[in-house]
Amino acid sequence: xxxxxxxxxxxxxxxxxxxxxxxxxxxxxxxxxxxxxxxxxxxxxxxxxxxxxxxxxxxxxxxxxxxxxxxxxxxxxxxxxxxxxxxxxxxxxxxxxxxxxxxxxxxxxxxxxxxxxxxxxxxxxxxxxxxxxxxxxxxx
Amino acid sequence: xxxxxxxxxxxxxxxxxxxxxxxxxxxxxxxxxxxxxxxxxxxxxxxxxxxxxxxxxxxxxxxxxxxxxxxxxxxxxxxxxxxxxxxxxxxxxxxxxxxxxxxxxxxxxxxxxxxxxxxxxxxxxxxxxxxxxxxxxxxx
DNA sequence: CTTGAGCCTGTACCAGCTACAGACTCTAGA
DNA sequence: TCTAGAGTCTGTAGCTGGTACAGGCTCAAG
Numbered sequence: 001x002x003x004x005x006x007x008x009x010x011x012x013x014x015x016x017x018x019x020x021x022x023x024x025x026x027x028x029x030x031x032x033x034x035x036x037x038x039x040x041x042x043x044x045x046x047x048x049x050x051x052x053x054x055x056x057x058x059x060x061x062x063x064x065x066x067x068x069x070x071x072x073x074x075x076x077x078x079x080x081x082x083x084x085x086x087x088x089x090x091x092x093x094x095x096x097x098x099x100x101x102x103x104x105x106x107x108x109x110x111x112x113x114x115x116x117x118x119x120x121x122x123x124x125x126x127x128x129x130x131x132x133x134x135x136x137x138x139x140x
Numbered sequence: 141x142x143x144x145x146x147x148x149x150x151x152x153x154x155x156x157x158x159x160x161x162x163x164x165x166x167x168x169x170x171x172x173x174x175x176x177x178x179x180x181x182x183x184x185x186x187x188x189x190x191x192x193x194x195x196x197x198x199x200x201x202x203x204x205x206x207x208x209x210x211x212x213x214x215x216x217x218x219x220x221x222x223x224x225x226x227x228x229x230x231x232x233x234x235x236x237x238x239x240x241x242x243x244x245x246x247x248x249x250x251x252x253x254x255x256x257x258x259x260x261x262x263x264x265x266x267x268x269x270x271x272x273x274x275x276x277x278x279x280x
Numbered sequence: 281c282t283t284g285a286g287c288c289t290g291t292a293c294c295a296g297c298t299a300c301a302g303a304c305t306c307t308a309g310a
Numbered sequence: 311t312c313t314a315g316a317g318t319c320t321g322t323a324g325c326t327g328g329t330a331c332a333g334g335c336t337c338a339a340g
Contacts, residue, residue: 014286025329028289033327044336046287055277062276067251070327080273087270091262094272098255105248108241111207115238122231130227132234133220136202137195154317165298168319173296184305186318210296281340288335297325304319310312 010042011049020057027057035060035073067101150182151189160197167197175200175213207241 017024030036036056039047059080063073072093079089114135121131157164170176176196179187196217203213212233219229254275261271 012287023329024287026327029328044287046336059276064327065251066254066276067248076273076276087262087265087272090270090272091259094255094259094262098252098259101248101252101255105245105252108207108245108248111205112238112241112245114206115234115241119231119234119238122227122234124228124231126226126228130230132227132230133216136199136206136216152318163298164318166296169297184318186305204296283340284338286335286337289333291331293330294328295326299324300322302320304317306317307315309314 011053013047013049016049016053016057019054020061022057022061030057030060033070035070035077066097068097072097151193153187153189156189156193156197159194160201162197162201170197170200173210175210175217206237208237212237 011019013024013027016022016027027036031038036053039049039053042048056077059077060073063076064070068076075093076090079093118132118135123129151159153164153167156162156167167176171178176193179189179193182188199217199220200213203216204210208216215233216230219233258272258275263269
């Protein structure tokens with residue numbers, strides 16, 4: 001038992017990465033841009049994390065998975081940290097983000113439609129005439 | 141009549157930008173990365189464009205609008221320029237791209253679902269309990 | 281005591297542009 | 311003819327959201 005005088009193992013950057021599945025370097029990046037707090041350092045200048053850092057990083061990663069930008073994540077975190085945050089404010093951010101997600105879906109659907117209807121006209125043969133190229137070339 | 145000895149007005153970079161709606165700097169960028177050809181230069185080192193440059197830039201812009209990456213655009217252009225291009229090859233590229241567009245749509249729909257169902261639980265009040273924050277915080 | 285793993289820092293790189301500085305040139309009006 | 315402003319030239323830096331490496335320290339096991 002080497003840690004008999006310290007019952008809780010400290011988390012270093014690599015541990016945090018493994019626990020969350022986040023890339024090691026990304027953690028430092030998040031710290032640099034201010035979405036992760038600067039953790040305390042050990043005597044040898046190693047970052048020392050705890051459970052709250054794990055929770056915060058998971059929060060960030062989940063928000064990123066849902067397509068929030070890092071700026072939006074910062075806003076969400078500020079509301080969370082603010083203590084005085086209200087459901088209404090968070091709802092506002094989430095709704096704004098939802099609208100942009102829906103706009104992206106609409107864009108991509110339009111693109112999908114153009115692509116699929118164009119490709120459907122392809123003969124797939126060795127012929128030089130190609131409806132895809134035509135569609136791209138057309139001034140329309 | 142200043143151009144009496146040259147009936148066709150030459151296009152400079154700004155003209156090409158206006159004709160296509162492309163950003164002025166983007167034209168130079170496309171030249172640097174090799175999707176636009178290096179145009180001939182005037183005696184004073186100004187780029188001189190013609191109709192074919194206009195057509196090519198429109199092609200690139202249309203492909204970009206459809207979500208092709210610049211690498212994919214390069215491939216498409218190589219097939220177009222190759223002369224021996226076949227409909228089948230182009231169809232292959234377009235189909236691969238269509239698949240990635242569909243994958244993005246699926247991702248975004250999943251995100252939309254999570255967001256909208258979460259936001260729907262919001263009271264929108266001044267209360268500190270927020271289902272959006274809960275959803276982001278949950279380890280799930 | 282050595283060896284490898286892990287951590288530290290700063291910096292460079294990716295896409296796909298956009299913008300700006302500083303120098304040159306062209307064009308239209310006075 | 312002169313001059314002011316617009317256009318062009320080059321290289322380079324910035325943006326987002328990371329990723330990756332070099333060069334140096336430190337730590338733990340054999």
